[in-house]
Amino acid sequence: MTIVMRLCGTFVLVLLSVGCSTRLVTGLDALTRGSGQSETAATTSFHAGVHRIVVSYNDETGNEGKIGYSPGDRTVGRGASLVGWSYSEDHGATWKYGGKLPPPPGWAVLWGDPAMTTSRANYGWVFISNLAFPDSKFPAAGVVGPVFSAVGGACILRSTDGGVKFSHLQCVSNTQAIPGRPDSAKGHFYDGGSMASSPSGEIYAAFVDVDASQIDVWRSPDGAQPFTKLPAPFPDYYVGSHPRVRVGPDGTLFAMTVVKTVNDPQAPVPYFIVVNRFRDGRWATPRVVTNTAQPYVPDVDFGASLLGSPLTMRVGPQFSFDVGTASVDRDDTIRFLVTQQNSRGWYFVRGGICDYALTSCGWYENWTFGAADPGPRDVQRIDVYNPNVAAFPGFLFGIAPRWQGTFLTRYGNSTTVLNVTRATLGYLNGAPFSIPIDIARDISVCSDLRGYWGDYDEFLPVQVDGDSVRFMRFVTNSDAGCVKRWQFIGERQHVGAVDYVY
Numbered sequence: 001m002t003i004v005m006r007l008c009g010t011f012v013l014v015l016l017s018v019g020c021s022t023r024l025v026t027g028l029d030a031l032t033r034g035s036g037q038s039e040t041a042a043t044t045s046f047h048a049g050v051h052r053i054v055v056s057y058n059d060e061t062g063n064e065g066k067i068g069y070s071p072g073d074r075t076v077g078r079g080a081s082l083v084g085w086s087y088s089e090d091h092g093a094t095w096k097y098g099g100k101l102p103p104p105p106g107w108a109v110l111w112g113d114p115a116m117t118t119s120r121a122n123y124g125w126v127f128i129s130n131l132a133f134p135d136s137k138f139p140a141a142g143v144v145g146p147v148f149s150a151v152g153g154a155c156i157l158r159s160t161d162g163g164v165k166f167s168h169l170q171c172v173s174n175t176q177a178i179p180g181r182p183d184s185a186k187g188h189f190y191d192g193g194s195m196a197s198s199p200s201g202e203i204y205a206a207f208v209d210v211d212a213s214q215i216d217v218w219r220s221p222d223g224a225q226p227f228t229k230l231p232a233p234f235p236d237y238y239v240g241s242h243p244r245v246r247v248g249p250d251g252t253l254f255a256m257t258v259v260k261t262v263n264d265p266q267a268p269v270p271y272f273i274v275v276n277r278f279r280d281g282r283w284a285t286p287r288v289v290t291n292t293a294q295p296y297v298p299d300v301d302f303g304a305s306l307l308g309s310p311l312t313m314r315v316g317p318q319f320s321f322d323v324g325t326a327s328v329d330r331d332d333t334i335r336f337l338v339t340q341q342n343s344r345g346w347y348f349v350r351g352g353i354c355d356y357a358l359t360s361c362g363w364y365e366n367w368t369f370g371a372a373d374p375g376p377r378d379v380q381r382i383d384v385y386n387p388n389v390a391a392f393p394g395f396l397f398g399i400a401p402r403w404q405g406t407f408l409t410r411y412g413n414s415t416t417v418l419n420v421t422r423a424t425l426g427y428l429n430g431a432p433f434s435i436p437i438d439i440a441r442d443i444s445v446c447s448d449l450r451g452y453w454g455d456y457d458e459f460l461p462v463q464v465d466g467d468s469v470r471f472m473r474f475v476t477n478s479d480a481g482c483v484k485r486w487q488f489i490g491e492r493q494h495v496g497a498v499d500y501v502y
Contacts (some may be wrong), residue, residue, distance in 0.1 A: 026059075
């Protein structure tokens with residue numbers, strides 16, 4: 001059975017939802033209107049008495065003469081940068097474009113896949129990581145087409161004024177030589193990115209090391225001292241996805257990713273999700289989160305044509321988790337959402353929990369969103385994917401914890417739009433229960449011919465007001481109009497924000 005409430009308003013389910021709104025973050029000002037922005041990471045800060053929401057994204061602004069496109073190709077030249085950011089000082093009502101940073105010395109290009117965090121020991125320190133091309137791997141004539149051969153690490157930026165201005169802090173790269181990969185000593189191919197901070201101010205940055213089929217996690221003790229690489233969290237697995245990292249209230253680091261059972265990319269074993277935790281200077285034994293296979297990186301077919309080409313959407317990591325406050329009667333400190341595929345090939349999202357010690361993880365079937373088992377009367381296709389989980393831990397006095405999930409939903413066998421949907425990962429009479437609610441409808445999609453429209457987006461609590469918490473989901477938005485779809489570019493793509501209070 002599929003239940004989706006297509007509304008945006010007041011709704012009571014254990015907690016109270018009191019409205020939602022959708023705004024553009026980019027595309028309204030002269031600097032970002034004529035270029036594309038997509039794929040987001042976000043955080044909040046507090047500096048000099050000002051609370052800010054800060055979002056980073058893949059930003060085409062200012063790359064004239066450095067990135068060139070033709071209908072079937074792309075050329076990336078030295079000095080190109082995709083790191084851009086915006087910030088809001090009025091809880092998301094309006095946004096200011098923060099700007100761009102060029103690559104630092106020794107690095108030719110900054111190439112997006114943003115991740116962000118704020119120091120939990122100094123709320124004015126904000127961090128962004130971006131993939132990067134080292135000079136040693138960058139051809140003199142630039143990179144034509146796919147850029148995999150040029151990526152060789154990532155660069156980390158820091159703001160000390162709450163996310164208004166950023167400067168380069170450090171670039172990180174794994175240069176251990178790998179047999180059969182002659183360029184690996186110049187820097188392993190990193191992809192994705194995830195960042196987190198501990199209560200004491202440790203800063204973590206994690207990436208999938210594609211050359212080594214592992215997750216590389218880098219740690220700075222305080223956000224000022226250099227980052228050093230931790231031991232691998234999943235050494236006995238073949239890693240095949242971006243990571244996600246979170247830190248618990250006692251400083252325990254958690255890492256989650258998609259793996260195969262053995263470190264062999266050709267092994268005929270389905271992908272599944274694992275999680276591990278790092279404390280007291282070492283990783284524990286990884287815990288399997290899922291007990292069924294899930295799609296690795298699905299391409300969502302919209303069943304429609306746009307500007308003469310089939311409309312598809314390529315997506316990134318199809319899992320999310322957060323660490324929050326456990327229930328009174330159970331240890332559900334970690335709650336997660338994972339994209340699955342049903343017998344008809346439609347995508348749906350399932351949720352579950354792990355305890356804090358990772359002694360057990362399991363599904364909660366009533367946290368299932370979309371058509372897990374469609375019946376013969378279910379003729380309209382529903383795809384639910386790109387899940388995010390956000391936990392608000394609550395305060396000891398006056399405000400209860402909150403657990404929320406969001407995901408993208410597309411309805412119909414043929415469409416060019418999608419919705420943003422939210423759901424409380426909660427309980428009714430002690431049993432897991434949730435009803436999803438659409439909070440943004442009919443967002444236009446304009447992907448490039450590969451299906452790129454932003455592989456992932458951020459979702460987080462951004463404001464506390466009395467007994468209410470405001471949550472915000474960022475998403476790529478093409479409502480400005482789709483005027484061009486080439487192999488490596490879809491115009492226009494901008495960043496939107498959907499927020500609601502409950």
